[in-house]
Amino acid sequence: xxxxxxxxxxxxxxxxxxxxxxxxxxxxxxxxxxxxxxxxxxxxxxxxxxxxxxxxxxxxxxxxxxxxxxxxxxxxxxxxxxxxxxxxxxxxxxxxxxxxxxxxxxxxxxxxxxxxxxxxxxxxxxxxxxxxxxxxxxxxxxxxxxxxxxxxxxxxxxxxxxxxxxxxxxxxxxxxxxxxxxxxxxxxxxxxxxxxxxxxxxxxxxxxxxxxxxxxxxxxxxxxxxxxx
Amino acid sequence: xxxxxxxxxxxxxxxxxxxxxxxxxxxxxxxxxxxxxxxxxxxxxxxxxxxxx
Numbered sequence: 001x002x003x004x005x006x007x008x009x010x011x012x013x014x015x016x017x018x019x020x021x022x023x024x025x026x027x028x029x030x031x032x033x034x035x036x037x038x039x040x041x042x043x044x045x046x047x048x049x050x051x052x053x054x055x056x057x058x059x060x061x062x063x064x065x066x067x068x069x070x071x072x073x074x075x076x077x078x079x080x081x082x083x084x085x086x087x088x089x090x091x092x093x094x095x096x097x098x099x100x101x102x103x104x105x106x107x108x109x110x111x112x113x114x115x116x117x118x119x120x121x122x123x124x125x126x127x128x129x130x131x132x133x134x135x136x137x138x139x140x141x142x143x144x145x146x147x148x149x150x151x152x153x154x155x156x157x158x159x160x161x162x163x164x165x166x167x168x169x170x171x172x173x174x175x176x177x178x179x180x181x182x183x184x185x186x187x188x189x190x191x192x193x194x195x196x197x198x199x200x201x202x203x204x205x206x207x208x209x210x211x212x213x214x215x216x217x218x219x220x221x222x223x224x225x226x227x228x229x
Numbered sequence: 230x231x232x233x234x235x236x237x238x239x240x241x242x243x244x245x246x247x248x249x250x251x252x253x254x255x256x257x258x259x260x261x262x263x264x265x266x267x268x269x270x271x272x273x274x275x276x277x278x279x280x281x282x
Contacts, residue, residue: 043263044262045262047262048262099255100258100262104259104262
């Protein structure tokens, strides 16, 4: 921090320096890796998002194993069945807790106080996750996948995306499922978490003990975070 | 597991029993999360004072 103040004037226009100063200003380590949280974070509702991220880690880990061994392995061998089931149930848990997290944040109106980007990134993660899961269902290499793909093709054609999103094309669906969508979802989840850390967790709508809305007494990205516990 | 699920219909609403049970389970879990005490939450020493700051 102190180095920035001592940077000579000649460094203006240096992209690396500008990026470093931006990160130091907007995402300081004390916000990125906090050791204390506001008192209202002491609720099970705030665990939903963490469980969703834990499930996502399991999805990626089991997905990597499935990619290495292939469809024949996950359909025929016992251990393949097991890893395939882990992948499937991790997705179920991911969606269950992502929706519970969505409910919690919706009823807390967590887009308040400049947190709209965090909310919007979460919505995009949710939408992309649905398509990611869909490509997984049609890439199973079984009758279930064929049934889903045959029925889904008409819907895709009806909305005009069938030409470049062909659900009957296993290679395309599999490639999107194991490369594009995992990168998109994990990157956006990382952005979502960083945005949460930049702005802090939203204060309750009617915090206990607060009779009137408290004026902004502090400045900085986590000004509305409230007292810590 | 391989047989079709039983569906409930009520007017325009049509839902399978597994899906209905899942939704009910999620609502119950959400309510439990709201009311269940969180370990080392607001009972921490000094938490009330900090809240009143």
